[in-house]
Amino acid sequence: MTASLLLRKVRPMGGPVTDVRIADGRIVATGASLSAPAGVPTEDGGGCLMLPGLVEAHTHLDKSLLGLPWYVNEVGPKLLDKIDNERLNKRRLNMDPYVQSFRQTVQSSQFGSTHIRSHVDVDTDHGMWGIEGIMKMREECRDIIDVEIVAFPQSGLLRRPGTLALMHEAMKLGSEVVGGLDPCAIDRDPKGHLDAVFDLCQTYGKALDIHLHEPGEMGAFSFDLIIERTRALGMKGKVTVSHAFCLGSPDRDLVDPLIDQIAELDIAIMTTGPAARPAPPIKRLLAAGIRVCSGSDGIRDTWGPYGNGDMLERAMFVGLRNNCRRADEMRLAFDVVTTEGAKVMELDGYGLAVGCQADLLLVPGETLAEAIVSRTAQRRVIKRGRIVARDGVSILKAPGQLS
């Protein structure tokens, strides 16, 4: 659904005050004292910043425990502890993917996200439960947000036989992106894992977004194998490496040659700005012309209690992690949760220019930096010209939501 709207007195990216006319879901004019056809609603921007809709480029909509009783976390320290703990408890905790993804999606929209890329678990215990649940949810939420699905072999692709067949099924059902995970550390067969996920990409003509938590030399090795296949298979611009902790290694002799090839092959990097792990250096990556997006990752799930889906807060985390302090550096953190994310998701018509889709966030404040650090609840969110959330209240209610 698209709508028409006249926005009065907004400041695009914190610049001078202007009016913005939206027709049929697209920005058609900006300027002083615009008028609109009869019947088109007018919204007084009150001098708010007008920002492009936030891009949540890495989350797990099927994992959140939002709206469920508080989960007292006693999980073990290893990555596999968390993977197994979650898989074994999903049904016991009543983590219905449709319901939980609906709750998180509404919350994300209320914070200002207009696009989500979600990894969705595919494993032999749950089959298409997650994929089908998210697909049902996104159909019902399509007026407030666009959701892209990455079929994600969270529990490993090869170590649990039958998973690869399910990945084929998930792609046939309409998943947009192929997922993968730590080819050394989880599947313990980097060649086998990467050959399999790249084959899925080739078979279905889809992009790849692979989780790579592996640090240091191991991560650099896996990354090198990803680079090799990206080049050999002509997948330039079609690969995202999420987390990429190895790029946060202090060893420039290890990292710099990787960065050169990542730029050459237009591989995108996703970082959450993790405080406790080595993190890809966004300033150096962006300076090299590499697309860098961000995301909430799992929010309030069996992995940990943090997160809320607010991509302005995520920009703060990315800024803090990368020591962004100056206005120009804060702009980089902002770009990562907006325009850079849009590039990674290859969104058509994203932005504030005339002709762009009117996916917008209005927020009070003087500057982009203020918007990021204040994270005020006073937000208005516009999707295709329609106001879909106001002061943290969406036009949609999630299942079981009281108010």
Added chain:
Amino acid sequence: MTASLLLRKVRPMGGPVTDVRIADGRIVATGASLSAPAGVPTEDGGGCLMLPGLVEAHTHLDKSLLGLPWYVNEVGPKLLDKIDNERLNKRRLNMDPYVQSFRQTVQSSQFGSTHIRSHVDVDTDHGMWGIEGIMKMREECRDIIDVEIVAFPQSGLLRRPGTLALMHEAMKLGSEVVGGLDPCAIDRDPKGHLDAVFDLCQTYGKALDIHLHEPGEMGAFSFDLIIERTRALGMKGKVTVSHAFCLGSPDRDLVDPLIDQIAELDIAIMTTGPAARPAPPIKRLLAAGIRVCSGSDGIRDTWGPYGNGDMLERAMFVGLRNNCRRADEMRLAFDVVTTEGAKVMELDGYGLAVGCQADLLLVPGETLAEAIVSRTAQRRVIKRGRIVARDGVSILKAPGQLS
């Protein structure tokens, strides 16, 4: 000022529901269906968590730009760039220490802090401007919060002649703690700097809280000199080292012997949970019996735009930085912003036991972890038995505050 109050239906630390009776500013009874003398107000806790007041153990009340026009930060990358930039712009930016500290203090109280330790700049450009301003503010704010002052030679103690005399003046005016700063990196004379600050401690019979940003081997060297003086001068339990990035070095052969001596001499460590720097490992430090507190550091100042004075948010940062995920780990992050901070500040009668001073925070939620990650604005803050802030609105207004 102290007050009496009957709290109904609160859950101390997330435990079972109880009533709490407060008389003359102290907790005098807990239990079911308590009654209070006529005229004592009753507050329905509604099943909220009852937590001890948050302890802001490291901030800079004289630095915040709260309430001033947004500062567009273009400062250089070095620590000295930030130091000089601030000192040269304080008057130009109208950073009146009384006004700015008042604004931050009210905001801190609204978030639930009941105690603040603030470093306050002492330098040859501004003399006692900061110390006197904070002292005036804390007198006017004494009903909502207790403020302790660290005289802080931000611009260096020896490199700018005349500063040491001003430090003496600040101590004579009634500063409670002697401050110091990077004896190698800023003053470039570790022996001279440390001898001077320890001499101030000895002269005035006060504790030390020294900023130590120096990383790795340099920081370990400075820390070793601090340890040497702490032992030689009998200052066990009277020294805090703030930031202590060197303890975040991955070199256990460097760090572990330091930790042993820090524990032996009961030196306290302050960490903000910095995402972009090596950070003291709170789990290991607490396990060694070391007092570990936290603080907001500067909030929204010329150093950077981040921070708001919310010590629940700070617990989140500390938790994220130290990879706290499980409930028991979240408890550590919570302790750091409450009981541990109280130990560092040597607060008498801090806590939730009968007899303790009724400095409390009521916040909705099921668990401590939920309180930390939700950071809801629905908070009630109690200082010596009186409700001093409700849903983010203080009983005090800062100068120039509209609502």
